[in-house]
Amino acid sequence: MEPDLFTAAAEDRQEKDPSSSPLAVRMRPRILDEVVGQQHLLKPGSPLRRLVGEGSGGPAGASSVILWGPPGTGKTTLAYVVSKATNKRFVELSAITAGVKEVRAVIEGARRATGGFGKETVLFLDEIHRFSKAQQDSLLPAVENRWVTLIAATTENPYFSIISPLLSRSLLLTLEPLTDDDLRALLRRALAEERGLGGAVTLPEDAEAHLLRIAGGDARRALTALEAAAGAALAKHEADITLETVEETVDRAAVKYDRDGDQHYDVASALIKSIRGSDVDAALHYLARMIEAGEDPRFIARRLMISASEDIGLADPTALPTAVAAAQAVAMIGFPEAALTLSHATIALALAPKSNAATLAISAAQEDVRKGLAGPVPAHLRDGHYKGAAKLGHAQGYVYPHDVQGGIAAQQYAPDAVRDRHYYTPTRYGAEARYADVVERVRERLGRAGGEEPAEGAS
Template identity: 50%
Template sequence: MNEPLAERVRPKTLEDYVSQHHLVGEQGSLTYQIKKGIIPSLILWGPPGTGKTTLANIIANESGRPFYTLSAISSGVKDVREIIEKAKQSGGLFTSKNPILFIDEIHRFSKSQQDSLLGAVEKGWVTLVGATTENPSFEVIPALLSRCQVYILNPFGKKDLEDLLERAMKQDALLKTKKINLKETEALLRLSGGDGRKLLNIFELIVSAEKSDKITITDELVLGKVQKNTVLYDKTGEQHYDIISAFIKSIRGSDPNAAVYWLARMIEGGEDVKFIARRMLISASEDIGLANPTALVVANNTFQAVTTIGYPEARIILSQCAIYLATSAKSNASYIAIKRAQQAVRETGDLAVPLPLRNAPTKLMKDLGYGDDYKYAHDFQNNFIATEFLPDDLSGNSFYSPGNNQRENALKDFLKNRWKDKYEL
């Protein structure tokens, strides 16, 4: 039997469908629509192995509609147009029973390929059901996305995965010939990563490797057969952005344990060492800034070091830097200051540089008053003279407001001492 276990036990009805109760449970947002056959064009978005293709097939079966399927990996505009023409001929003009066109991995379609679907979806020749592991906001063109409802599928939980195993043992003809005792399932569930297809593939691998028909599944047996869990991490996809986001937010939130964990996820997934170091370099300025200026030095040295060394040793340097940044005092005052200043530039345009601040390399410029009345700070006590350097229209504005930390509190005192009440700090 060459057909994989996951395919052999693929559910055919909603009653057999495991998980995603928020969509197809008793009160699920899709349950009523499927039962009544009122199916909108939709995008199913979720990680691999969460039942997107299965749900699309069930929707077609339950609604009694013609069902066409394409894979974005191997299909082009010509294939799309051929399917749409068939759909029109098979009843696409009758919207209550218009055919369903299922496109797997729709995020792999180019803009032109997605454009070719617009007319058919708009006119009701087909009901589009797209499946994607990537965020539709980024990967599906706005015109097509606006014509579809987006439904999110979640990774399988522990009970869902256990139910999937029990169901497979009861329904699969091959597994029913064996006496299988699920004594321990922790390793199986952990290795699956919430991916139902992966769980069934591993389970089938374990069972087929045993010579006896009496099999006791233990964590030791599973780990002995499966050498290494492949980390769920796509360097160009949703996981890439989600995990780096979690990493930076952990640093910002002063949680070194979480920072090291997300760092490990990226390292195990083969993330580019320079990408990780570059993001820490940004965080050192954006999230720490003047609360601890040394953080920027550490992050920059880290970037240079890991660029020279590379994996595997670079992981130690990355870990040291991540922990240092996470445990450092935090301030986003520099980040806020430049945002405020840029906003002022956008609102006020190119304000003239005050004459005292202008450069005067020629006689004409000097005759025009360039540089006149400029007061050289070092000629005054404490190297300071209370002269503002902003354009006249922005006089009195304060873009930098020191954060509440030991170093910036000292800066606040310094500025108050210099500028008195001129700036509101």
């Protein structure tokens, strides 16, 4: 039996008895105008609108579409809406469980449906990044010959995870995480509409806020939690879905954390100060609070990158690369897996040796500049590549350090106003101890030993 027959049977069951399907399925948009969020893709005349034949430009020319975005942002929904709007068969496969054999069966079924009934097919392939290069290659004939309209979904960067021939033949659409306002509208629609909960229960503000927190921008997770909480409330003959009911059904306590208020900044501040204080357990506690509250993982990753330079610096030169790698990974994978990456980085930073020498150094240098301690660049350091530079004395007398034994040329680099200022005072912690020895020797070679330290509190 072909996979599309299962899909057709499921759709038939849903039409006859909508309550047999999960709430997330029942609330799936039927037209583009019902899609929540992704407004950048839904503007009049957009490629997505053209794909379904809307607008004066006619259908988009691409025979393949790649939807890239975090889980729960509507990739399956958009594929389903496209098939409905274009009156095409909808066949769904997952790259986790399907292989080349299943793909070929769908393609062959699509060719027969087109030739025998004139019915074209939308093949929705979820998690396409799980397919190997050879498996992705097997899709090319169907895409090139337009035997199917391929709509592939991925949570990973398609430029790294999808083969170039397929990518070049596809319309790439990037989906963004749903906002709280998007999810709030979706929850309220599900509560009110007949295909949803039909007004059987109400959702007080505190319970709604908790559902939004645990959803983490994932529409499917939000509707699944709402359905479970509504079922529990109705079983208790309650008209309201209370916060306690939501907590019971999702097995998660309401996190006292307001992403738009003081708690947002208090918890973020506590995370950084715990890392600074090397208390790895406290840092993990605050990280967990931010994650459970539905904080944007990119915000957390940015704070960790700042911490790596502000509080660790050269005491552990691997701290910043670790934080940057975490930020890049978080942007690619999203929650829930991003929690592992953030934990990895937080633990590494908390247990790293600490130094704020880099922070104090740039602060002191900036303070001197603000005070007007600048002055002209020494003539021998100025640009000498243009005609007439030599007549002005620019770049004359400059000593190329690579031509000097030891690679350090004893010449003036700083302007006169700050030539004796020492901004960087390395600590003796971790790897920075090596830099402390190096900077001392370099200053001696440059004739700058015993220079003037910025006034205390200058930063």
